[in-house]
Amino acid sequence: MALRLVFCGTPQFAVPTLLALIDAGHEIALVLTQPDRPGGRGMQLLTPPIKQIAEAAGLEILQPEKIKNNQELRERLTAISPDAIIVVAYGRIIPKWMLDLPRFGNINLHGSLLPSYRGAAPIQWAIANGETATGNTTMRIDEGLDTGAMFLQRELPIGPEDTAEDLYPQLAQMGAGLMVETLAGLEAGTLPLIPQDDSRSSLAPILTREDGMVDFSRTASEIYNRWRGFQPWPGAWTNLDGKKLAVAKLSHSPAKHENAPPGEVLAHQGRLWAACGQGTWIEIWSSSLRAKSVCRPPTSSAAIR
Incomplete structure (x- = not known):
């Protein structure tokens, strides 16, 4: 009826x-x-x-x-x-x-x-x-x-x-x-x-721009899940060399590190990796990064914040 x-x-x-x-x-x-x-x-x-x-x-x-x-x-x-x-x-x-x-x-x-x-x-x-x-x-x-x-x-x-x-x-x-x-x-x-x-019960509050800011003290899996969830907005973003870096894609590695603090970056063969919490790494893809800057080896101060 x-x-x-x-x-x-x-x-x-x-x-x-x-x-x-x-x-x-x-x-x-x-x-x-x-x-x-x-x-x-x-x-x-x-x-x-x-x-x-x-x-x-x-x-x-x-x-x-x-x-x-x-x-x-x-x-x-x-x-x-x-x-x-x-x-x-x-x-x-x-x-x-x-x-x-x-x-x-x-x-x-x-x-x-x-x-x-x-x-x-x-x-x-x-x-x-x-x-x-x-x-x-x-x-x-x-x-x-x-x-x-x-x-x-x-x-x-x-x-x-x-x-x-x-x-x-x-x-x-x-x-x-x-x-x-x-x-x-x-x-x-x-x-x-x-x-x-x-x-x-649990809550799912309205998203804000700040939810998209990557916190590298989280594990790589946690960061990756937040990037997946926050598509298309607010996405994921961070700061590199004082400039906003919009993250187009992320992938994480099971590899562990011992000494790199969260937010430290490693550029190798055109790929950019960042250290995350609990000894994990995440790979960052961004259209705003130029190839030559990605390939530049990090210095002691090279970090994403």
């Missing part, structure tokens, strides 16, 4: 779910997405991916700057009387009046195996912390931070070289099917709510 839905989402991650709901025959009565914002090198006005899909599908779209005390939006949603409000990477805190409106509540697709990695960047932090698996969870939103009771979960392995860019489309596609399955179970009355175990 088709449900009457309001869909809230903004980035590309939300697109497969919206398309899957349309394909499943559900009525998308309204799409809420973030306003167009300037971005890119030219700071041109950028349209959210969800808006582009909604326009192509002929759906009604609203892009409110604020929703908590937005009386016009409240009246519009009340008039729609949706069976459920679907939230996928919308980028807004859902106010209580929206939570209480639909009969099935506000249903969120979250890119982690809750209660692990509650917060804004679950995919990135799972990889950065060296996890070997992540996944998706559908849950009923409450007033906490990703603390609502869960419907369904599906796991996805994380390969040793997978980056956040690799996993995003996989999780987005897998999550779309999980949301369709969740709605079918809700309509059939066969889907129980599972409370989260708060004692097992």
Whole structure:
């Protein structure tokens, strides 16, 4: 049976779910997405991916700057009387009046195996912390931070070289099917709510530029995992000879060293290595390094900081 839905989402991650709901025959009565914002090198006005899909599908779209005390939006949603409000990477805190409106509540697709990695960047932090698996969870939103009771979960392995860019489309596609399955179970009355175990929770806070700064006191594996998790932003960066060095790629070695302090660099045959914590080494690839500077043997003061 088709449900009457309001869909809230903004980035590309939300697109497969919206398309899957349309394909499943559900009525998308309204799409809420973030306003167009300037971005890119030219700071041109950028349209959210969800808006582009909604326009192509002929759906009604609203892009409110604020929703908590937005009386016009409240009246519009009340008039729609949706069976459920679907939230996928919308980028807004859902106010209580929206939570209480639909009969099935506000249903969120979250890119982690809750209660692990509650917060804004679950995919990135799972990889950065060296996890070997992540996944998706559908849950009923409450007033906490990703603390609502869960419907369904599906796991996805994380390969040793997978980056956040690799996993995003996989999780987005897998999550779309999980949301369709969740709605079918809700309509059939066969889907129980599972409370989260708060004692097992962990956080995935929003990323900052400083998260990308390489701390060479960490082991090479830890640094490599953080680089994988923080793609494409904030990436990884450090300072060399007083200048910022953007790291394009990293690889680590099982070899150990005894005397080199963390941050000491070794240039050999056109390759740049840095000493890390616990006697480990990491190889640094950067487009900002000239070949002749990479090949120059380090002096006693040659270090990355």
